[in-house]
Amino acid sequence: VTSSRSPRATPRRLPPDAPEPEKRRAILHAAVRVFAEKGYHGCRIADVARGAGVAYGLVYHYFQNKDELLESVFAEQWTILLAALKAIQEGPGSAGEKIAGVLGFVLDVFKTAPTAVRVLILEVARTPRVLRSGSTPETFFSAIGILAEVVKAGQQAGELRDDIEPVVAATGILGALEMTVTGLVVGLVRPVGPSEDQIDLVKGQLVTMVLAGLRAPGPRAG
Amino acid sequence: VTSSRSPRATPRRLPPDAPEPEKRRAILHAAVRVFAEKGYHGCRIADVARGAGVAYGLVYHYFQNKDELLESVFAEQWTILLAALKAIQEGPGSAGEKIAGVLGFVLDVFKTAPTAVRVLILEVARTPRVLRSGSTPETFFSAIGILAEVVKAGQQAGELRDDIEPVVAATGILGALEMTVTGLVVGLVRPVGPSEDQIDLVKGQLVTMVLAGLRAPGPRAG
Amino acid sequence: VTSSRSPRATPRRLPPDAPEPEKRRAILHAAVRVFAEKGYHGCRIADVARGAGVAYGLVYHYFQNKDELLESVFAEQWTILLAALKAIQEGPGSAGEKIAGVLGFVLDVFKTAPTAVRVLILEVARTPRVLRSGSTPETFFSAIGILAEVVKAGQQAGELRDDIEPVVAATGILGALEMTVTGLVVGLVRPVGPSEDQIDLVKGQLVTMVLAGLRAPGPRAG
Amino acid sequence: VTSSRSPRATPRRLPPDAPEPEKRRAILHAAVRVFAEKGYHGCRIADVARGAGVAYGLVYHYFQNKDELLESVFAEQWTILLAALKAIQEGPGSAGEKIAGVLGFVLDVFKTAPTAVRVLILEVARTPRVLRSGSTPETFFSAIGILAEVVKAGQQAGELRDDIEPVVAATGILGALEMTVTGLVVGLVRPVGPSEDQIDLVKGQLVTMVLAGLRAPGPRAG
C-alpha cells in the first residue's frame, strides 16, 4: 500500500469552468465497475484503463495516483447520496416519514444501480485510513450525522422516543440498512438478481421494524 | 519452476488429535493483531512473523500461504462467535432475552478484545471472494441464520411481531449491531478509548431500540 | 492475493504484424547467454535483465513468466534449426548428401555460435515436462521426423539399406550428432576452444561413419 | 543452486566394514525415483524423504547435503554400468561382438529398469558442473573411454575401419544409443509402455546400423 506518498501537490481536479472530458468520465465509470468487482486492492489501474478503453498512462493524466482516483469515485458517489439525504432531511414530512424516505431512497437506488451502491456499501470504512481521512470528509459518517439530525428533530417533536441518543439511533438505522443491502447484494436475503418486488417487500418490513423501534411509546399510537 | 510441483499431498492443517504447537498459536495471534491494524492487504507476512517472534519461513511451515493464514484467522474467530451465539440460542429465556443476550455478548467481547472484534467486523465480507467462499463457510451469514431462528421462535411464541420475515429481522439486528461496533471502533459513537460505562450505555439503548422494533404490538404490553 | 485475478486476457506474445521491439530482442539474446551459461535452473531473471541491460520488470512486460521466456528461447532456436533442416530435406541431392548436409550444418553452426547450439543440445529434453509439452511442439523430435523422411526417401530410391526403420535410423543419426556436439562442448572429443579445423575433421569422420552405416550394401559400392 | 558450498569436510560415506543401513538404501532408492520423475532441480529432499518413508532430517544424517546425495545416486548407477562395460571389454569376442554387447546390455537393462536408465541417460551431463567434476569421475565419458578402447582394438585387428578416431566413433555409438533410449523413454521410437519385443527389434536395427558404419570396408567381407 503506497498510499502515504507525497502530500498531494497538485490536486489535479479540473478547473471548475471546463467541461469534464469524456475520457475522464469513462475512467471514473470504469473505476466504479472494477472497484465494485474486485474491491479496493484487487483494483489495478491497468484494469481500470482497459475497462475504460483508454491508454494506461491516461489515468495518470487525469488523476494524481491510484488513491486519488478511488477517492474521486467515493467522493462522487457520496456527494450524490448525501445530497439526496440532505434533501430529504430538509424537505417536508414527519421524522418517521423522513426515515422511511431515506431507507426507501437507498433501496430504490439499489434497484437501478446495484453496482454503485455495492461500492459505497461494501467498501466504505474498510479502505485505508489515508483514503478516508482528510481529503474525503464525506463518508458514511456524514450520513449518520444527517440522520441523527432527523432523529433529534423527531424526538423534540415528541414523535420519536427520546431515551435513545440520536447518534446511536442513526447508527442503528444505517447499520440495518447497510446490512440489508449487503444481504441483497450477496443473495442472502433473497435469491440473487433482485426482482424489484422482493426488494419492495423487504423495504416495507425494514421500515416497519425501524419505525417501531423508534416510535415514542405514546398513548396508543397504533 | 513451480509448474511441475505435485499438488501438496498433506494439507498443512493439524492432525485433529495433536495439541496445537505453541508457535502456531503465536503466529495466529500475531496475524490477528497485524490484520486488525493494517487490514487485509496491508498485512505482510513479514510483519506477522516478526510480531510472533518467529522466523519468516515458519509461517509457511504452518500455513500454506497468506490466504490460508488469514482464512484461519477468520475461521477461528467465527468459530468462537458462532459457538457463543448457538449457546445463547439453545439456552433458556425468551426470544427477546436471547436477542438482548447476543447484542450484549458482542459488545461485551468488544470491551475486552476490541481488536479481535474489529477484525471480525471491519474486514468481514470485504475480503476477496476467494477467501470467503468454500473453505470458510462460517461467516456473518451463519450468524444471521442463527439469529433468524431465534426470531422465528419468538414469532411462533407470539412474543415477536410476525409481519417481518425472520431473515430480514435478523439482518437488520446484526446490521445495527455491526454498525454500532464500527461506530465505537472508529470513535463516532463515542470518543475513542471506549470507557466501559459508555459502552454499557450504548448497549442499553441499542437493546431497547431493537426490541421495541420487534416486539409484538400486543394488547397494551407497556 | 493472486487468487482473484482474472486470467490474463492478452497473451503477451506479440501481435504478428508489429515489428519486434528492440528490447525484447535484447532480453531473448541475454536469456540464451545466461541460459547456456548456467543452465535452466541456474538462470535467474535478474541475470537475464542485467545481461540485457533492462529493468527487471521489463522481462515480465514481454514474457508471462520465467517459463514462457525460456520456452521462447527454445522455440526460436528450434524454429531456425528446423527451417534449415526442412530446406535441406526439400532441396536437391541424394539422401546421403542430405544427411551429410544436416550433420555439416549443425557442426558449422556450432563453429560460429557454440553457445546457441549448446543451449539447444545440452538442455533439450532435460527441461521440465511442462516446458516441453504443448506450447513448443518443435523439439528435437520434429527434427527426427524430418530426418526420418529423408531416410525413407533414400530407402525407396534404393540408396539406403531398408532393413532399418527410418525413425530408428534418424534417431541414431541425431543421437550421434548430439553426442558429438556435446563431446565438443565439454571438450571431450577435442581440447576446448574448438579450432575449426578440428571440427571439420570430426565432421568428416562422423559423416563417413553414419553414411557407411546406412548405405545399401549394394553391388560393390566401393 | 547451492552446489558450491563448503569443500566437503567429512565425506559421510560409510565405514567400509559396516553393512549399509536399510534406511540409507531406502533414501537412495527414493532419490532415484524422484530424480527420474522430476529431474535434478525439481527433486526436493522433502520429496525424497517422503518417498523413502523416513524423517526429513535423516537424509542429512546419511548424506552431507543434496549434492552428495545425488552424486551418490549417479555414482552408484555408473558403477554398475561401467563394471558391466568393463566386463564386456575385457571379455572374449571380436570388437563387433563387444559393441553389440554394449548396445544390447543397455537396452536389456532398460527393459527391466527403465527408471534407472532414464536417470542415467536424461540427466547426465546436464547437471551442475560441481556435481560432475572431481568427486564423481565416473561419467558418461568414462563409458566413452572404454568403448574407444574397444574400437581401437578392433581397428588394430583390422576388423574395424581405421579412418575414424576411436573417440569419435565411441562418441557416435553412445550418442546413437542414448538417443535411442531417450526415444524409447519418451515414446517416440515406439508406443509407450515398451513391449520387450519392440525393444529387441529396435536393438537389432541399431546394432546392424552401428556395425555397418564401423566395419572395415574389407575385401568383400559380407
Add this chain to the structure above:
DNA sequence: AATGAATGAGCTTTCATTCAT
C-alpha cells in the same frame, strides 16, 4: 491530450540446511 514501454521497490513463496530433543 494520449500512449504504452520502462522502471524497480516490495512482497510472496520456496527449500536447503540446522539443531534441539
Add this chain to the structure above:
DNA sequence: CATGAATGAAAGCTCATTCAT
C-alpha cells in the same frame, strides 16, 4: 539413529508510477 520444527537467504512476480514520444 531418528525426528521434524525452525531458520533465512534467494528468487519469482506484481503493479504503481514515470517518461519519452
